[in-house]
Amino acid sequence: MTTANQSLKPITTKINENGHLEIGGCDVVSLAEKYGTPLYVFDEETIRTIACQYKKAFNNYPKVSMLYASKAFMTKAIVRILDEEGFGFDMVSGGEIYTAYKAGGNMKKSLFNGNNKSYDELQMAVEFGVGLVSVDNFLELALLNDVAKSNNKVVDILLRVTPGIECHTHEYIQTGHLDSKFGFDLTQVDEAVELIIDEYKNLNLIGLHAHIGSQIFETSIYYDEVNVLLKEMGRLKEKYGLNLTHINLGGGLGIKYTDKDCPPSIDEIAEKIISSIKENAPKYNVESPEIHIEPGRSIIGTSGVTLYTVGSSKQVPKGKKYVAVDGGMADNPRPSLYQAVYTAEVANRPEDEKTETVTIAGRFCESGDILIKDVKMPVLEEGDILCFYDTGAYGYSMSSNYNRVLKPAAVLVNNSQSDIIIDREDYEHLVSLDRIPARLEK
């Protein structure tokens, strides 16, 4: 069965009777008129469908926890939807913990992750009842034990390890290779375990955590990752008599950004994970563990699109034609950061023939602010609405106010209804944190 991460567009996308793109039953051009552009649009049906596909894919395995990797895109409304779908939250900052908490996310089911958590953030996690902390390094073991002790609690933890598995994705989004800033090297695990057993009495080690990378297309990596973690569990059982019960496999499943991308289905990943447990757990003399999966991009990426309005164009004599839109690297830094490639269509006339090769440029003051290079499009005119697909993950969440440009709004569409889930910033909001020292006042 194909799953929604293999679709280029939100699953409700179609062309309506006006000849316009329609998503979630809403005319995309009307959304642009109503809310302005740039605009992030999220299709609730795609999010819920993929969440269900994750649950179904792991249906045959009795002990699975789904955690949504909030870093991909988090707002209170997204927390509500994924909480309803039974997901916990993988959170990496006080801000993410606070958002999940405020929106009524299930804290007990959730996990705090990250390579440099502060004392205050650990305190917040313990206070808000976050169920599990994935401890990344020696300093954090000491800090968390202190925090737990001062709260009279014993905190369940995982140890984040670097399993030494490389994947073929952009080097900035690989994390599981040996020379990584994240987690304990496997050669450091014994020292950490001995500290937990001997000194850190307020920490309860229940398992291991790894994350290989993001936008992964190779399914065998998940088989290997499970194998490395089970082997380590077996080794720790033999050496220390430790019965670890959990492995967290991180996220990473890729999505389809262009017609050339062929990501695997969720079922294929689940099959690799489950078969690796079946084959390898007995080999290392360990019980089948409870597994945690932390998908981010594959949950939210396909559901989100960004709408822009076309503005100025420039034909370089004997060179490229640039067409500029009203957003760019501040609302989607991925093309300039990772050379990410996107697919776009003209929302107000998606069926027009693509006769011109153009480069779609952002509005920010950087030559590198190019959204798509050399793409075939109908002849674009000022006022056309461009719909960029697959911007749901790591778009808003990595957006900035570069050039003091306002962050766009985000709307959620479903059953022909659209609702704001993040307001568009206004100029007053932009200056609201600025302070002028008295000596500079006029």
Ligand code: LLP
């Ligand atoms: N778990 C851990 C520990 C992670 O570090 C990440 C992502 C995830 C889960 C979720 O991975 P996903 O399912 O989304 O691939 N900004 C980059 C992606 C950075 C991913 C960081 N970690 C991008 O735009 O491609």
